[in-house]
Amino acid sequence: MIYLLLSILISTGLFVIFKYFGIYKVDVLKAIFINYIVAFILGFTFAERDFSVIEIPNQPWFLGALFLGALFVSIFFVMAMTAQKNGVSVASVAGKMSVVIPVFFGVFLYNESVTVLKIVGIVIALIAVYLASVKEDKIATEKAGLLFPVLLFLGSGTIDTTLKYVETNFVDKADVSIFSGSLFAIAAFFAGIILIIKAIRKREKFEIKNCIAGLILGVPNYFSIVFLIKALQTEGFESSTLFTINNVGIVIVSTLVGILIFKEQFSIKNKLGVALAILGIIIVALA
Template identity: 80%
Template sequence: MIYLLLSILFATGLFVIFKYFGIYKVDILKAIFINYIVAFIIGFALAEKSIAITEIHQQPWALGAAVLGALFVSIFFVMAKTAQNNGVSVASVAGKMSVVIPILFGVLLYNESVTPLKVAGIVIALVAVYLASVKEEKSNLEKAGLLFPILLFFGSGAIDTTLKYVEVNFVPKEEVSIFSGSLFGFAAIFGFIVLAIKTIKKREAFGLKNIVAGIVLGVPNYFSIVFLIKALQTEGFESSTLFTVNNVGVVIVSTLVGLLLFKEHFSTKNKIGVALAIVGIILVTIA
């Protein structure tokens, strides 16, 4: 349980950092690239088992790490595009509601339990995620279409599902840090390619501010993934339960942080969502 709580706290920290990125006008693409490099370095520095960088491609989890790295970069762009075209609330809801995908795969692939209480808790949690995430803003949904929200929904779900599959089948407990660092290393490679293409089109200085922002982001980003993987490896903790609690937990904590730290306005709908989220977590955990 401690790993799950730590994952929730570090994942919430990412939302806080991104909030400050907007305040200080940080170039998110450049900061994301640096963040991946930092996470890669931390992974190898804290590795429980020594593996040379030149041997990464020989590891059984190497392909999974490469796929996850590509997904990380791709979904980042899809998320940004969804927020620009359809609104921040649509992007937030699409990303968070995707938790239903790893839940279904957990039940279908790993024969995880399905009880009335658990189903009720998951349904309540999904409703809670929607209510707590949606903001009173005008959405351009009709004009922009559903392409990017749908891609974000399935892409975010694919990340969690792939992470679970690779962890179960290929990642020993003593290689969690090195695997996590490697997937961020692959993400850095894909991010560099995108950044290089963008730089060719528009030459501009990298900026010390973006480097510092990337370093600040890289630390919690790395630990949010590591602790999530360690939570997935905990005996007796089903992934359908874990992903529900993790996702809804991040919604609750980030909502409270937004209210207390940034004085954000929350509607009655958002408050009901937080209350239902707590109920959903209790039901899923008991089940």
């Protein structure tokens, strides 16, 4: 349970950091690139066994890490396009509602329990995520279409599902840090390619603030993945329960942080969403 709690708190911290990125006009792609480098260095530094970098491509989880690393960068861009074209609230809802995908696969791939109480809890949690994320101000999204929100929904759910599958079948408990570090190294490679292409098209200064921002982001980003994997490895904790509690927990804590630190205004819908989220978590945990 401690790993799940840490995952929720640190993942919420990432949202806070991104909030400050906007305030200080940080180039997100450049910061993300530095962040991936920091994260993979941490992964290799905290490795729980001796290893050689040249052995990584031969690991049973390498193809999974390769797929996830590329997906991390891709979904980042899809998230940005969704926020720009459809609005931030739509991006938030699409990302968090994707919890239904790993929950669905958890039931069918790992024969996890299906009870009326769990189904009720998950449905309440999904409603809660929507209510807590939706904003009252109307954004004209008719021309934007549903392509990017759908891609974000599917991509976010695929990341969680693949992470669970690779962790269950291929990642030894002593390899969590090495696996996480490799995943971030691959993501840094793909992000670096994108930056090089952008630099060829338009020369831009890297700026020290983007490097500092990436350093600040890299540490919690690394531990958010490590703690989530550690939580998935906890005995007696079904992934359908864990992902529901994790995603909804992030919505609750993020909402509270928004109110207390950034003085954000929340509607009655948002407050009702937080209340339902707490109820949903309790029901799923009891189930």
